[in-house]
Amino acid sequence: MALTGRIRSGLPFFRYLLRSEATLSRRSIADRSFPSPNLAGSEGLRCFATKTKETEANIKIPLSLFGGTGNYASALFLAAAKANQLDKVESEILDVVEASKRSPLFSSFIKDLSIPRETRVKAVSEIFSEAGFTDVCKNFLIVLAENGRLKYLERIAQRFVDLTMAHRxxxxxxxxxxxxxxxxxxxxxxxxxxxxxxxxxxxxxxxxxxxxxxxxxxxxxxxxxxxxxxxxxxxxxxxxxxxxxxxx
The missing domain is CATH 3.30.429 (Macrophage Migration Inhibitory Factor)
Incomplete structure (x- = not known):
């Protein structure tokens, strides 16, 4: 089933959170203290890096990417390569981008920073566990949710594809x-x-x-x-x- 369909049918909890007036009416204090777009040393990326257990010794990033989206794309490439799941993660991240284009509800969710961090994280974890995503992709999306960077997902995905294409x-x-x-x-x-x-x-x-x-x-x-x-x-x-x- 396409990801858009899985989002539509899988989680009443997700819809409830987005429609909750209380949720949409307040901005968490944490949202106002996100790191700057240059995220190479951010806590979120360091936490994401610890979710894969193999070393990076034999893995090289095929292109040098700069800026926040480049840092995130490079981190995802390293994690997917270490897990030997580059093709699978590429397919999943593009599915998420496509779902955001087709589903106004999902698009609103990833762009709305008035949703508190803990709400975003819980919703993302629920959605992509339900959808059967790899741990690499799911954990990466959780990091984006934690750091308020889901709205940059399409650009990050584009730069990740640049890396996978160069790798191939x-x-x-x-x-x-x-x-x-x-x-x-x-x-x-x-x-x-x-x-x-x-x-x-x-x-x-x-x-x-x-x-x-x-x-x-x-x-x-x-x-x-x-x-x-x-x-x-x-x-x-x-x-x-x-x-x-x-x-x-």
Missing amino acids: GEVKVIVTSVIPLPEQEEKELKQTLQDILGAGKTVKLEQKIDPRILGGLVIEFDQKVFDMSIKTRAKQMEEFLRQPLHFG
Whole structure:
């Protein structure tokens, strides 16, 4: 059953907490004393790290991420890797993000810091135990609830996926065009990109449609942008034509 369905059917307790006027009307003192967004040394992350028992000696984070969301994503990667559950945890964390998009109730819950910390923690523990999540993912979500960082879940999940893709040697390539690429053109483009990236890398192509580029392609990967759109070419031509002429 999809996580959204499990949330909807599994916990009347959760709905009761969110609908309670008393719960929604007060903000806990702890909520106002959360650590700053740079959370590398926070108590929450240290507690989360202790929930996995193996050492980190042979585990390396494939990308250097910075900021609070990067710290959380890196901590989750280490815990999932040590538990040999990277794929499972990735699937679970993306399920939670999807549930937050589909369920207004759940979305409201993760964004509302007026809900006291102990209420958030209890609800998260109940929900994801009921949903059968791994201890790694469940404990991580509890840490986010404790620190009032559930509202950053989508961004943390995106950065976690960046890490898992890098770990698998996958490179996400976003191709923007006016219409979907024909199958043969997509295949040829993917092969060209594969040749550029070289052995040991796997191209993961994502197509986006944007009529505003007028035609051509915009290709993005590895923080590089190759803009071959008609819109950009037309702008470049316009700038060229506006330059003053110099006669010898």
